[in-house]
Amino acid sequence: xxxxxNNSINLYTWGVSTFAAVGSxxxxxxxxxxxxxxxxxxxxxxFAPFDPSIKGAVVSTFGAGSxxxxxxxxxxxxxxxxxxxxxxxxxxxxxxxxVQAAAxxxxxxxxxxxxxxxxxxxxxxxxxxxxxxIAPPSKRGMVTGLHAQFVGxxxxxxxxxxxxxxxxxxxxKWRFPLAFQCVPAIILxxxxxxxxxxxxxxxxxxxxxxxxxxxxRLHSGSGRNDVELRMEFDRMREQIRYDNAVNxxxxxxxVTKKSYRKRLALAITVQxxxxxxxxxxxxxxxxxxxxxxxxxxxxxxxxxxxxxxVGPLANIICLLYVDTWGRKKSLYITGLxxxxxxxxxMSLTAAxxxxxxxxxxxxxxxxxxxxxxIYSMGFNSIHIIYVPEILNQAIRAQGxxxxxxxNVLINILFNQVSPIAFANIGWxxxxxxxxxxxxxxxxVWSWFPETKGRSLEEVGxxxxxxxxxxxxIAAAKLAVAEEEEVGIARRxx
Numbered sequence: 001x002x003x004x005x006n007n008s009i010n011l012y013t014w015g016v017s018t019f020a021a022v023g024s025x026x027x028x029x030x031x032x033x034x035x036x037x038x039x040x041x042x043x044x045x046x047f048a049p050f051d052p053s054i055k056g057a058v059v060s061t062f063g064a065g066s067x068x069x070x071x072x073x074x075x076x077x078x079x080x081x082x083x084x085x086x087x088x089x090x091x092x093x094x095x096x097x098x099v100q101a102a103a104x105x106x107x108x109x110x111x112x113x114x115x116x117x118x119x120x121x122x123x124x125x126x127x128x129x130x131x132x133x134i135a136p137p138s139k140r141g142m143v144t145g146l147h148a149q150f151v152g153x154x155x156x157x158x159x160x161x162x163x164x165x166x167x168x169x170x171x172x173k174w175r176f177p178l179a180f181q182c183v184p185a186i187i188l189x190x191x192x193x194x195x196x197x198x199x200x201x202x203x204x205x206x207x208x209x210x211x212x213x214x215x216x217r218l219h220s221g222s223g224r225n226d227v228e229l230r231m232e233f234d235r236m237r238e239q240i241r242y243d244n245a246v247n248x249x250x251x252x253x254x255v256t257k258k259s260y261r262k263r264l265a266l267a268i269t270v271q272x273x274x275x276x277x278x279x280x281x282x283x284x285x286x287x288x289x290x291x292x293x294x295x296x297x298x299x300x301x302x303x304x305x306x307x308x309x310v311g312p313l314a315n316i317i318c319l320l321y322v323d324t325w326g327r328k329k330s331l332y333i334t335g336l337x338x339x340x341x342x343x344x345x346m347s348l349t350a351a352x353x354x355x356x357x358x359x360x361x362x363x364x365x366x367x368x369x370x371x372x373x374i375y376s377m378g379f380n381s382i383h384i385i386y387v388p389e390i391l392n393q394a395i396r397a398q399g400x401x402x403x404x405x406x407n408v409l410i411n412i413l414f415n416q417v418s419p420i421a422f423a424n425i426g427w428x429x430x431x432x433x434x435x436x437x438x439x440x441x442x443x444v445w446s447w448f449p450e451t452k453g454r455s456l457e458e459v460g461x462x463x464x465x466x467x468x469x470x471x472x473i474a475a476a477k478l479a480v481a482e483e484e485e486v487g488i489a490r491r492x493x
Contacts, residue, residue, distance in 0.1 A: 009139050013218045017131045017143045019191055021150040023086055024127055026093055026184040027120040028154020029161075032283070032308065033177050034059055034113070036162020036301050039287040043174040047106050052419040054106060058113060060415035065114035067408040069121025074401025076122070082130040082198045085122060090189035093119035097181035116181065121408065125400050132388040133198040134218050137455040141322035144388065145381035149315050152376065154184070155283070156308030163301040200393050200456075203240050211237075239457035239467065243394045254395060254402075259463035263395070266448060267387045267403035270331070273440035274383040275410040277338055278433030279375045281418050282368060288422065290365065303365065310369050314376035326452040327382050327389075328444060334378025335441030339434050341371045346430035389451045392460055 037043055038058065044050050069089070076085040096119055100112030128147045135143035161177045168176070199218070202211035215233050216226075254260050286307055290300050322330065344367045352360030391399040421429040449462045461467050 009136060009143065010218070010220060013134060013136075013143070016134060016195060016218070017146055019188075020086065020127055020130055020195060021146040022184055022188045022191070023089065023123040024147040024150035025154040025157075026090070026181070026188065027123050028151040028156075029158045029184060030093065030096070030116045030120050030154075030181050031062065031151075032155035032158030033162065033181060034062065035283065035287060036159055036166070036304055037174045037177055039300060039304075040162070040166060040173045042169075042171055046171060046174075047109070050106075052423055056416045056419045058106070058110060060412045061110050062113045062117035063408050063412035063415055065117025065119075066121030066124065067117075067405055067412070069118040069123075070125050070401050070404045070408060071121075072118075073122040073125040074398045077126050077129060077397040078201075078204075081201050082126050082133070083192065083195050085126045086130065086195070087189065087192045089119045089122035089126070090185050090192065092122070093185040094182050094189060097179060097185060100181070101175050101179035103178075112178075119185075121404070125397070125404050128384045129388045129396055129400060130198055132385070132456065133200045134196075136219055137458075138453060139323060140389070140456075141327070141381075141385050141452065142319045144385045145315075145319045145322060148376075148381035148384050149312060149319060152308075152312035152315050152380070156305070156312055159301070159305040159308035163298070163305040166298055166301050200236065200240060203237050204244065204393065208237065235455070236457060239460075240393045243392050243460075254399065259460070259465050260395065262463055263390050263392075264399050264402065266390055267399055268406050269443060270383045270386050270448075271403045271407035272410060273335070273436070273443065274379050275407050275414065276433065276436035276440060277335070277375060277379055278342060278414075278430070278436070279372070279379070280411055281414050281433070282371060286368065288419070295361075295365075307369055307372060311372040311376040311380065314373040315380055318377050318381050322381060322385065323452055326450050327386050328448045328450045330378045330382055331386075331448065332441040332444040334374050335437050335444060337374045338371060338379075339437035339441070341367055341374055342430050342434045342437060345371065346427050346434070349427040349430070386451065389456065389459055390449075390462075392456070392465075 038050070038055060047054075073085055073089075076088070080088075092115055096112050096115035098112075099115060100109060103109035103112060124147075128144050131146060132140055132144040158177070158180075161180055165173050165177050196214045196217070197210070199211040199214045202208075202214070212230075212233050215236075216229055219229060219232065254264055287300050287304055290303050295303060318330070345364060348360060348364035348367060351357075352364060387400050387403055388396055418429070451459055451462065454462075458467060
């Protein structure tokens with residue numbers, strides 16, 4: 001394995017990856033804004049009767065739109081590139097925000113939610129792929145994890161916008177938060193013009209010189225000269241050409257090659273266990289959870305705003321250390337901790353939900369907050385980092401699409417059944433997630449390979465695939481040296 005420990009990130013790469021993550025911010029706002037919106041009294045009055053089945057439909061149709069967005073993005077990211085796909089998603093998100101803010105009935109609101117889900121589904125697939133493909137190997141976890149970080153910031157912003165809007169009157173309480181979704185969409189749509197194309201996507205299109213110029217801008221710095229950059233470029237190009245020559249691309253054929261079956265199975269598994277953690281059940285229905293332990297009035301949305309902050313703060317710690325700790329260890333440890341925390345939430349809710357013991361109710365809320373912290377220390381960023389890492393260039397978009405669609409389908413299921421489950425079995429519903437978190441931790445510990453520190457091209461060795469680029473390093477270095485000698489000779493004459 002090539003030593004990438006001295007790789008660093010220059011300001012240009014930071015700027016590009018951070019701006020791309022504005023789409024992730026949009027995802028967080030779009031998915032989080034409904035939590036406080038459905039708690040506003042004027043919203044409930046306007047769309048009355050707003051029973052649990054309608055509430056589940058409003059929340060879950062966002063996931064349905066996301067499913068089809070992910071499905072499209074897997075194809076679009078390959079055909080038109082990561083950059084163009086992000087731009088299209090920003091346009092759809094803008095239209096979605098307008099439709100939701102102008103909704104006059106539940107059906108119009110649902111149409112807007114479907115469009116919003118469609119846009120963020122595209123973002124959810126494309127942005128992690130884009131950032132993983134522009135990052136240096138030693139910092140790829142941090143750069144790719146910006147997606148989860150900005151999703152968290154967006155979710156937190158949505159909660160505070162909902163809290164602040166609760167002090168307004170009339171339909172502004174809920175129309176303004178829904179309209180706010182347009183702001184990051186406009187910023188991303190206008191600013192994405194200056195984003196570079198993914199160099200790996202350009203190499204697939206044999207636009208080599210353009211790809212090399214982008215690599216130089218992205219990975220120059222810290223004393224790295226043209227010889228080192230050319231070697232990195234050649235390793236990347238030769239492995240991509242080899243993979244495209246010997247590997248398959250159709251979804252049907254993904255299961256015909258043993259190493260690809262394992263790659264795809266791991267990608268799906270990490271996405272499935274992310275949803276089975278129960279995090280989105282708590283995220284979307286947290287206001288109902290606070291009400292179930294006796295919290296009322298503006299305090300409900302105040303707690304939602306505070307809850308939205310703890311995840312992004314914990315996620316910063318994850319980003320700082322994920323390239324040191326590794327992916328595997330972080331996943332199985334946080335899985336076990338989430339199971340323990342969910343057990344405490346279940347026990348405290350069972351004991352104090354219907355009583356007047358404020359101390360017990362306070363501890364129940366505290367462990368809801370702690371659950372977000374634990375999740376953000378592990379699964380939140382790492383499932384996003386891990387999937388594009390274990391899928392090579394030939395199948396990265398399509399494989400990511402399949403895995404995320406599985407994530408979305410489970411999300412839709414839980415969003416639809418959770419209001420009904422809470423209404424019928426109450427605190428017992430938490431037991432589902434205790435079991436799934438333990439199962440997820442054991443699965444990761446026993447089966448998942450570690451990917452930290454490897455280039456995207458080198459990860460194939462973990463699956464028994466041939467890595468051809470290592471044998472070409474000396475030849476690439478010699479070729480560059482010869483090119484430099486020719487240049488010197490020409491200047492001399």
